[in-house]
Amino acid sequence: MKNNWDIDTALIHHSKRGATHSGAVVEPIIPAVAYAFPDTDTAAAVVSGEKEGVYYGRYGNPTLFSLEEKIASLEGGEAALGVSSGMAAISIALLAYLKQGDHVVVTKDVYGGTYKFLTNIAVRYGIEYNFVDCTNPEFIHNHIKENTRAIYIETPSNPHLTILDIKKISEISKLYGIPLIIDNTFMSPYLQNPLELGANIVVHSATKYLNGHGDSIAGFIVGNSDDITFMRNSLMGDLGQVLSAWDAFLILRGLKTLGVRMERHCKNALEIATFLENHPQVEKVYYPGLPSHPQHELAKEQMKGMGGIVSFELKDGKEAGKRFIDSLKLIIISFSLGDPETLVQHPASMTHFSIPMEEREKFGITDGLIRLSLGLENAKDLINDLEQALMVRPKVDIELKV
Ligand SMILES: Cc1ncc(COP(=O)(O)O)c(C=O)c1O
Known part of the structure; x- marks a missing residue:
């Protein structure tokens, strides 16, 4: 049409x-698997592709x-x-x-x-x-x-x-x-x-x-x-x-809701990327909507919005990253992306685990890299969760001498 x-x-x-x-x-x-035909000639024409139609559910x-x-x-x-x-x-x-x-x-x-x-x-x-x-x-x-x-x-x-x-x-x-x-x-x-x-x-x-x-x-x-x-x-x-x-x-x-969802995903991602970029614990943020992204101008030319995914690295690398992820209370540790829920994952040990370490490093997937898929929640609630998790310090064993 x-x-x-x-x-x-x-x-x-x-x-x-x-x-x-x-x-x-x-x-x-x-959900029907099989489709009825008025006669064998019609069935043959549909199977051969001469006539449009469906004959068996494995083909659609x-x-x-x-x-x-x-x-x-x-x-x-x-x-x-x-x-x-x-x-x-x-x-x-x-x-x-x-x-x-x-x-x-x-x-x-x-x-x-x-x-x-x-x-x-x-x-x-x-x-x-x-x-x-x-x-x-x-x-x-x-x-x-x-x-x-x-x-x-x-x-x-x-x-x-x-x-x-x-x-x-x-x-x-x-x-x-x-x-x-x-x-x-x-x-x-x-x-x-x-x-x-x-x-x-x-x-x-x-x-x-x-x-x-x-x-x-x-x-x-x-x-x-x-x-x-x-x-x-x-x-x-x-x-x-x-x-x-x-x-x-x-x-x-x-x-039906792709448009309104994408607009909110993009809005949340830009707010969170900006927050992370200005945070003292954060080493580097990867988001095409930030002017600091190396292909920001190209992104503006070929994309109508910058998307809902933000990746970043913390200053203290892998250990800080693990502590941060484990301290999140609202954001869910999970694979996948594009859901209403904001999801966080550690690419080196999760989505990109199948790539050997030396190859991963060549691809820039460091052990400290964290990926966020921003959901549809209120950005303030997400920032509060990120902020509290970034504040969590490593546990130190204090020996009490009595
Ligand atoms: C960019 C990209 N392409 C393809 C896939 C594979 O999709 P699926 O899990 O639906 O097989 C994924 C999954 O995360 C992805 O992120």
Whole structure:
């Protein structure tokens, strides 16, 4: 459905396929596995792709199709594929373009699960990779080989909030005629549209902001119709990574509030980043919304908001970091991000544990690094919690001499 709505309106009204049939205001959940046909010719036409339709739940379901239409439109892509996790989206997108003997250039600042997929799984099937500092697009040129078949980046990156120049990197990908794949999880389509900036494929962990309530694991791939059809029929369906109608419904519901949530996430993140930057115990803050961030100007050009994630290091390193995290009373120690609750985690021992220590250090993931996913609470309450945890001093054993 083509329209001229602003994204705030499209998030609520775009694509109500099932609801149009029933008259319901809310999209229905259709969890059926099998679908009936009037005759064998129609069944054959749907299976062969000649006729549009659904024949078996492992290749999608009507609730998911509504959601896929909506996500494609929000990202400005021809088509989208909803899958069972962000990692399913990332692995399907990479496997769609890479086969045995192929090579991929990957940003060095990449989510731990993506690193693990490439170094543990893809390598077993003869796929080569190089982790490259993509902040200088020249470095990408230097790593392109004859067998390079894709460039894969994440911006802002997890957990360092490094910003990469999507336009410049897409020019390189076009020069070599290879697709540029971007993980847009930290931004959501509300804050950044990589396809408009020249990327070919966008992947999301919808587990985060798209659903936004911490109660569903899901992923999306957005791109051109032919590639998405190939991914659906020859990878997602056959590997069995479909997204259930129940989860699709939760994400359809969550998406309606994406705009207001993202605005609050960004507002809280900027307040907290500013507070941390001015705190005497804090060594360094990583947040693209701060003028001190090395790619602040680029962030302002390609992002509509700076996102809800803030990473930082304390002056006394790992021990101070652990003490600080363990002293938080409101903020929850947990994996994931993009939830209503503010979450804190220690990347070196949690999300990025799968990256060996020496590699982690090369990627700048020090043992003292802390990542906050700012939720939707009142910023004052968050600052009070951070303040009290920063004041906690190490326990010293005092020997009482009587
Ligand atoms: C940037 C990014 N991409 C992908 C993923 C993987 O998503 P999922 O947990 O839904 O598989 C994560 C998970 O934290 C992430 O942070």
